[in-house]
Amino acid sequence: MPRAQQPPEVDRHTLRRVAAVATSLSAVIATSVIAGPATASEVTLPCALARTDAHHSEGLDTWNRAYPRPARSxxxxxxxxxxxxxxxxxxxxxxxxxxxxxxxxxxxxxxxxxxxxxxxxxxxxxxxxxxxxxxxxxxxxxxxxxxxxxxxxxxxxxxxxxxxxxxxxxxxxxxxxxxxxxxxxxxxxxxxxxxxxxxxxxxxxxxxxxxxxxxxxxxxxxxxxFDLPDLYHRPVDGKGDWDTYVGDWDLMGSQFGLAPDPFAWHKWKVGWLGDGQVACVALTGRRRAAVHTLRPLSAPMGPGDERRPRLLAVRTGPRSVLAVEARGAAGNDHGVCAEGVLVYRVRSETASGSGPVEVLDGHPGTEACWGTSVYPQLADAPLGEGESLDDTADGVRVQVYGRSSSGDWTVKVGRS
Known part of the structure; x- marks a missing residue:
């Protein structure tokens, strides 16, 4: 893991929210890899990417038994x-x-x-x-x-x-x-x-x-x-930004991050979230959009929570999904820079350290938390109430309608 790169000591920017935000990321062309040995399926949901031979593959349909699974002591x-x-x-x-x-x-x-x-x-x-x-x-x-x-x-x-x-x-x-x-x-x-x-x-x-x-x-x-990949980007010469893929989000990107709690995708992979807490969003045929209630990732587990989604996943290809989760200032994320609905792309064929996860920036024109964030450009990536993001690479739009008194977010996912 790289050492910390300290940003200049300046006052923290006041976060600015706008009514709607659109962003696009170019599709990354990755070399295909051969899927791992076929075994009995451990995850049956259609948005569960198949594990590949990529090092620390983000596929989670089966568990790589070469690693201990942290679903027990x-x-x-x-x-x-x-x-x-x-x-x-x-x-x-x-x-x-x-x-x-x-x-x-x-x-x-x-x-x-x-x-x-x-x-x-x-x-x-x-x-x-x-x-x-x-x-x-x-x-x-x-x-x-x-x-x-x-x-x-x-x-x-x-x-x-x-x-x-x-x-x-x-x-x-x-x-x-x-x-x-x-x-x-x-x-x-x-x-x-x-x-x-x-x-x-x-x-x-x-x-x-x-x-x-x-x-x-x-x-x-x-x-x-536990078979989780490095999410940082290592420059060829060892110089420059290491945190361009995920910024402060998930400690597998940066151990210094303000929001080190693992992504919901990782929690699903290792068994901390069950299938009932994942909603696969199918945008096919006449179903052009769907509205979901999204439980914050850091919220404590309570009665009935095993059927309340904490992850929305849109299958965008044989080895890729667009993931949506809600992050808040609690638990491991108590020091988070900005709360809201975070959108990121997951690729099961991309190896550790090569960008298997990429956070989509909900506010590409702003930066936040200079002096504390490892990558201010993504520190305010989550969407707030009334905001939206268009992923033109996959033709998906994420809209945040609001937040309930219990902290749950109402999110619409549809075709852009």
């Missing part, structure tokens, strides 16, 4: 690694407090209490056999050196950790060691698993953060463990 272990060239300054308990219970609470809120991440924090440093600089730790890590690091870490910790008991493994390096690069924090997936305690270890979250770490960094990396 999962156990995690946090191992702290020191090096012979540096005596740790911090205590493992101090570093653990940078991540927990905050990360578990993030997922508890995001999942409406349906998922619990249970960390087992090791209280002692585990000494690696080689100096920190010998592993060549960096963002784009040499595979052989990275493999040596993982093998050494598992071997060094095996006497005190029963790896067979855990679904998620966090390897936290001494942040003060000379060879540790804070930009290298990431999930490592192995084609050939390491073997320990009669268990195959296929992926690790390697943590190299300074203390305090980047906000929500562990939740972001843990999202990859």
């Amino acid at each position: 999962l156990n995690a272990v946090m191992v702290f690694l020191s090096f012979p060239d540096s005596d740790p300054v911090a205590d493992p308990a101090e570093l653990a407090a940078d991540y927990f219970p905050a990360t578990s609470r993030f997922f508890e809120r995001a999942s409406y209490g349906r998922f619990t991440l249970r960390p087992a924090v090791q209280r002692r440093w585990v000494r690696m056999p080689q100096p920190s600089g010998s592993y060549g730790i960096r963002r784009d890590w040499d595979a052989d050196r990275r493999g040596a690091y993982l093998r050494d870490a598992v071997a060094a910790a095996d006497d005190t950790v029963d790896f067979s008991r855990y679904d998620v493994v966090y390897l936290v390096a001494d942040p003060d060691a000379a060879g540790v690069d804070s930009d290298a924090t990431k999930v490592v997936n192995l084609d050939r698993p390491l073997r320990a305690d009669d268990a195959d270890l296929r992926r690790f979250v390697t943590v190299f953060e300074q203390s305090p770490p980047d906000r929500n960094v562990l939740a972001h990396e843990t999202g990859h463990v």
